[in-house]
Amino acid sequence: MDPDSSGLPRPLYDALHREAQGLMRRYDVSERTVVSLLHQSENTMFLVRDPARPEPVVLRVHSQNLSYHSAPSIASELMWMQALRRDAGVIAPEPIPARDGSLVQLLSAPDLDKPRHAVIFSFLTGAEPPPETLIDNFERLGEITARMHRHARAWTVPRTFTRHAWDFDAAIGAHPLWGRWQDGMGVDPEALKILTRLAGVLKRRLERIGTAREYFGLIHADMRVANILVENDVTKVIDFDDCGLCWYIYDLATALSFLEEEPTVPALIAAWLKGYRKVMPLQREIEDEIPTFIMLRRLLEVAWLGTRRHLEFAQGLGAGFTAGSCRLAQDYLRRFG
Incomplete structure (x- = not known):
């Protein structure tokens, strides 16, 4: 997706992209990993490609516009997703932990409009039904x-x-x-x-x-x-x-x-x-x-x-x-x- 069509002010997008790229240092990925815009709606979604890995992953950066974008609430969302995958056979993205085992990260920088939480998920193949x-x-x-x-x-x-x-x-x-x-x-x-x-x-x-x-x-x-x-x-x-x-x-x-x-x-x-x-x-x-x-x-x-x-x-x-x-x-x- 072209960043200029995201609807975000370009300085804000640039700050989000920079912090998203920097976030990769917390994960078990190579230095050649590249983060690019995948989709912009309520949240900002990035595609993360690591040449050392066969499949990409998806980084979700929260808008923080919603009251349920707190770290405990996001962690609870992930709990249910993991339980559905494990117990109900529902095919849903798998949350991917950072090197320290944490699932919910925090992005913060002077030129971000606000601190934002972020989560990395496995990438699911498929398409929206026609x-x-x-x-x-x-x-x-x-x-x-x-x-x-x-x-x-x-x-x-x-x-x-x-x-x-x-x-x-x-x-x-x-x-x-x-x-x-x-x-x-x-x-x-x-x-x-x-x-x-x-x-x-x-x-x-x-x-x-x-x-x-x-x-x-x-x-x-x-x-x-x-x-x-x-x-x-x-x-x-x-x-x-x-x-x-x-x-x-x-x-x-x-x-x-x-x-x-x-x-x-x-x-x-x-x-x-x-x-x-x-x-x-x-x-x-x-x-x-x-x-x-x-x-x-x-x-x-x-x-x-x-x-x-x-x-x-x-x-x-x-x-x-x-x-x-x-x-x-x-x-x-x-x-x-």
């Missing part, structure tokens, strides 16, 4: 998600484990982790009226569902297509950065991120549910509320885009995404409001 294979891949995705949920329900959480919750307040309420949806791109007075009504209905319905253990627990929380890699018949899961406590069915809503207006959504939901039920049942009362969780996610996306306007991805969607969200909200409110 649109024409989405339905088949959603069935596999539902099955993998159910295995993750089954593991989370039975897992003995380590004493030091700490992750945030994606409840109403943390998503779109009084204490939003991704920013206020009201500050989203294109939220004009008419959109504000529609989406405020939507938020009120969502709040009431979520309160009625409640957070009992059979409904609410540890989930990935960002199972969108961009975080799925497919290689032959094998599906792999990446980017556990947002994992936290939420309604289990929210993982389905995240799988539909930015696809909510596509005509294939009913077929995608049916395929996901088919795969999920191969592993474990889903309560009928929760299945009936799938549209509620899709709209919760959609409003959260409006908030995320509004606070990440510097990203090329966000700019490409722009105010039109909020207009689409209002159309979806009106359809939802006719049924549930």
Whole structure:
């Protein structure tokens, strides 16, 4: 990826790149190791190539914009990833320790905007599933998600484990982790009226569902297509950065991120549910509320885009995404409001 298209100010990118390259001294790699930009979204992802090793690895440098970018929270994310790899057969990146055995590093320099945590992971091969294979891949995705949920329900959480919750307040309420949806791109007075009504209905319905253990627990929380890699018949899961406590069915809503207006959504939901039920049942009362969780996610996306306007991805969607969200909200409110 071209650093100039990252959306970061060039001096900040240069400082991040320099510190990322310098971080290699803490790892068991050769002096010829080269760090280059792989992807920029919430976090900055670097590809790390060492001529002395057959495979590259991936360095994630956190934005530190989110409250769950603390060292204990990141370490907890890695605990669950390792447990899923070990106990549930989920193919996920493997965290790679530094020479001293530590998994979470800290980058700090006078010209960095703030100290940032960083983690190195194994590189997983595969590609994002193409649109024409989405339905088949959603069935596999539902099955993998159910295995993750089954593991989370039975897992003995380590004493030091700490992750945030994606409840109403943390998503779109009084204490939003991704920013206020009201500050989203294109939220004009008419959109504000529609989406405020939507938020009120969502709040009431979520309160009625409640957070009992059979409904609410540890989930990935960002199972969108961009975080799925497919290689032959094998599906792999990446980017556990947002994992936290939420309604289990929210993982389905995240799988539909930015696809909510596509005509294939009913077929995608049916395929996901088919795969999920191969592993474990889903309560009928929760299945009936799938549209509620899709709209919760959609409003959260409006908030995320509004606070990440510097990203090329966000700019490409722009105010039109909020207009689409209002159309979806009106359809939802006719049924549930």
